[in-house]
Amino acid sequence: MSRELTYSAAFAEGVAEEMATNPDIFVIGTDLVNRGGHWAQVKGLAEQVGPGRVFDAPISEAAMVATGVGAALAGMHPIIDLNFVDFSFGAMDEIANQAAKIGFMLRHPVPLVIRATAGVAHGGPQHNNSLEAWFMHLPGLSVAVPSNAYDIKGLIKTSLRGDDPVIFLMHKRLTGVRGPVGGPEDLVPFGVAKVCVEGSDCTLVTYGGGVAKALHAAEILAGSDISAEVIDVRTLAPLDIETVAASARKTGHVVVVDEAPKFGGPGAEIAAAVQEAAFEYLDAPVTRVGALRTTVPESPPLFDRVLPTEDDVVGAVRRTFELFNTHPVSTV
Numbered sequence: 482m483s484r485e486l487t488y489s490a491a492f493a494e495g496v497a498e499e500m501a502t503n504p505d506i507f508v509i510g511t512d513l514v515n516r517g518g519h520w521a522q523v524k525g526l527a528e529q530v531g532p533g534r535v536f537d538a539p540i541s542e543a544a545m546v547a548t549g550v551g552a553a554l555a556g557m558h559p560i561i562d563l564n565f566v567d568f569s570f571g572a573m574d575e576i577a578n579q580a581a582k583i584g585f586m587l588r589h590p591v592p593l594v595i596r597a598t599a600g601v602a603h604g605g606p607q608h609n610n611s612l613e614a615w616f617m618h619l620p621g622l623s624v625a626v627p628s629n630a631y632d633i634k635g636l637i638k639t640s641l642r643g644d645d646p647v648i649f650l651m652h653k654r655l656t657g658v659r660g661p662v663g664g665p666e667d668l669v670p671f672g673v674a675k676v677c678v679e680g681s682d683c684t685l686v687t688y689g690g691g692v693a694k695a696l697h698a699a700e701i702l703a704g705s706d707i708s709a710e711v712i713d714v715r716t717l718a719p720l721d722i723e724t725v726a727a728s729a730r731k732t733g734h735v736v737v738v739d740e741a742p743k744f745g746g747p748g749a750e751i752a753a754a755v756q757e758a759a760f761e762y763l764d765a766p767v768t769r770v771g772a773l774r775t776t777v778p779e780s781p782p783l784f785d786r787v788l789p790t791e792d793d794v795v796g797a798v799r800r801t802f803e804l805f806n807t808h809p810v811s812t813v
Contacts, residue, residue, distance in 0.1 A: 483661035483663075484662055485660060486660070487521075487658065488629070488633055488652075488657065489656050490521070490630075491631070491633050491634040492522050492633050492651065493517075493522060493523050493525070495634035497526055498638065499638055499642070500526075503558060503641065505557045506557075506558045507536065507560070508535045508536065509535075509536040509538050509548060509549065509559060509560070509562065510538060510563065510564060511538060511540055511564060512564070513535055514537050518564060519564045520564075520656045521656070522562070542563055542570075542571035543571055543572045543574070545561050546563075546579075546595065549593050549595070550593060553591045553592050553646075554587075554589060558641060559594070560596055560641075561594065561595045563595060563596065564598060566610065567609070569595070569597060576595065576616075576619075576622075576648075580593055580622070581620065581621035585620075590644035592643065592645070592646075594637070594640050594641065595648050595649065596649045597649070597651070598656075599652060599653070600650075600654060601740055601772070601787070603779075605777065605778075611741035611772070613650060613717055614750070616648040616718070617720070617750070622645075622647070622648055622718060623645060623719065624648045624650065625637075625671070625715070626650050626652075626688040626689040626714070627651065627669075627715065628693070629660045630658070630661065631660060631669075632713075634662050636669045636671070636715065636716070638668050639669055639670060655690060673724075674721035674724040675713045675715055676710065677692065677711040678696065678699055678709070678710060680732065682707050682709065682732055682734065683708070683736060683798050683801070684728040684731075685699060685709050685711045685737075685798075686725050686728075686736070686751055686755075687713060687738035688747070689740070691738040691740050692711070694738060694794060695711045695738045695794060696711055697791045698738075698795045701795050702795055702798055707798060707799075707802070710728050710731075710732060712728055714751070720750070720751070725758075726759040729758075729763060730762040733762060733763055734765055734801055735767045736794065737755075737768070737771075738789065738794055739751075739771040739772075740789065741772060742775075743772065743773075743774065744774045748771050752767040770797045772787055773787050
């Protein structure tokens, strides 16, 4: 029987296993040594790996990332923990102009992981930005968006065995979700999407926190005799469009589920890429389900209006069939 860990504990285990075999890996951030991070993402790691491997830094994201870039160029493999992805704004020059570009400019590896907690949860507008599109737009960066314990461990291990900078985004609301994890050599490759549920009528494409919503929506749709295939892309850069396009060629209908604002979000890129790759197989345009283009409010009633729900996903699928009369449910 496979072991189960929480999402955060799976990350910590993956990091600890890689640190045990690679002395060049270290972790730097705030509230890590004693607290284990705001989300328990490295809880107990300092005691496990010994002194001089996990560091608490002053609250300067620019200094943390700059330190990481310099250490990577010197042959180390740092993990820079920003806690919240919103704090990356304080280090955007170091990320966009240094980490992402120095590898091209100097033709030198930059083995660096920038870990942050992303996704929307209660806490107001300054701690709930969805910045995936910013990073996937930058050449030179890989962007990992794991949705479960197995993938988070496998993806961080892949990140720590590579030579390129990785933006590693863990979703806030998945922190305590438990699931099976792999062993020390069970890596998850970048750029390889996962078909979570096979289906024949519609393809639901998503990542991170959207996966649970898509899976729930697929269960609801099954009650209406609509068979939905659910795909978790797992990384946004590189993006495995071929797996999505293959599913689109089979089902003829695609709905992209994204928690980021719909306007200019990752869902827009996925939708455009699928239509380029599989246009002649589609029975209806690719539909996007995303958040409203607004700052995330503190008010709970307003908060609930911002994010897409399972019902929004189900409604988008049904409208796609009904508007284009491409499924028997439209005549019921």
